[in-house]
Amino acid sequence: MNKKGYTYLKFSGLVILIIILFAFTSKRNKQRKINKVSIEFVEEQDPYVNEMTVNKLLIQNQERVTNVGKEILVLNTVEKGLDAHKMIEHSDVYLTVNGELKAQIKQRSPIARVNAVTSFYVDVTGSTMPLSNSYSAHVPLVHNVSEREVPEVFPLLKKIQDDEFLKKHVVGVFRTFKGHYELELRVYSFRVVIGKVENLENKVRNFKAFYQKALKDQSLDKYKKVSLQFSNQVVCTIK
Template identity: 80%
Template sequence: MRNKILTYLKFGGLLILITVLFAFASKRNERRKIKEVLIEFIEEQDPYINELTVNKLLIQNQERVTSVGKEILVLNTVEQELDAHEMIEHSDVYLTVNGELRARIKQRTPIARVNAVTPFYVDVTGNTMPLSDSYSAHVPIIHNVSEREVAQIFPLLRKIQEDEFLKKHVVGVYLGADGNYELELRVYRFKLIVGKIENLNNKIKNFKAFYQKALRDKSLESYKKVSLQFSNQVVCTIK
């Protein structure tokens, strides 16, 4: 009986000791200052937002994050502030055991630039985003399209972004007064009339077939206009 009591006392004492040590370590860890802020941009993207801007967003109570104790740093709040930035799609903020504050940033991806009074980008989700102070995206320029018309033109912009052939050749998109869309090509000067945004896959398939044949025939420079408006046809106008 005495041995059992002694065992219980030893176990209880050990438990108390572990609790005290854990509380001490936790308190010490809370008081330890953040040593370094490390920012990582995930995926290979152009720098539409830079590390300096992200660092500024990682400031709490007008002090640098590196001088703020871990106990008053609310990571969820920091993430919300980063995610609210107009150039950031998603962020992940966490602390390491070494006292490092790490922020993983995924930027928004523009696929077109609208040439308006106040120019803006259209991103991969079809939403608008402002121009960047850090980098100018190499994307097609859109003319005669207002912000309220972005949803209408977005299927065409997405098609250009996803199709390697179009992405390589198309540098501009125009909306005509008749509601038809025209593509500007990087090399050739003929007008490429897409027409309305319908049957895009079939229109692009027909144009690719025409392009390859005309390339072999060395006749691409002889056209003034190439129209994809008509069903299963490519109608060309000679200069």
């Protein structure tokens, strides 16, 4: 047999072997059963949705699922069911070669809690989410804001979340009847008047400069209000 014929025969044999292996693997996969369910919460987050809730969403009947062949379980449908939960931002569901059903869960992250007749959270994307039965988030409490006004206040809430100084000091956000906003601080009793949710970078920069100076002068306890709504200045009201 010449070299060309030998190469052809070798290639044909390899193709046949691949087909046999594929058929064998496919048959084993169809016969394989789900014998374990594993849930993993990605990133370090507070438990707004617990493992029991996710498990119920994954499988309504544990015994039934552990006895169902892999081909019957539609993973995309399972993922869509998880993603539809109001506490879940994203899920990834897959089956391992050992027959283990795994679900990786990323929860939504609240950055503020709105005090309303039916209270709710605002998450990092500006969307609303219900309160959790598993955990209460340590976030600023927002007053006099309805769900309709969330887009208006969201840039301020996001600024508080992203700025370490504000995140440390701000515990409350109030909306006045004029649509202006004021901040309540954790330690000091004075209100910080933001005014309209605009020019936030400049307002926060001015407040930080004022705070550092007043802290050095030990005068922070003297004020009733500190207004940032006027351009490039901080206006203080004495108690």
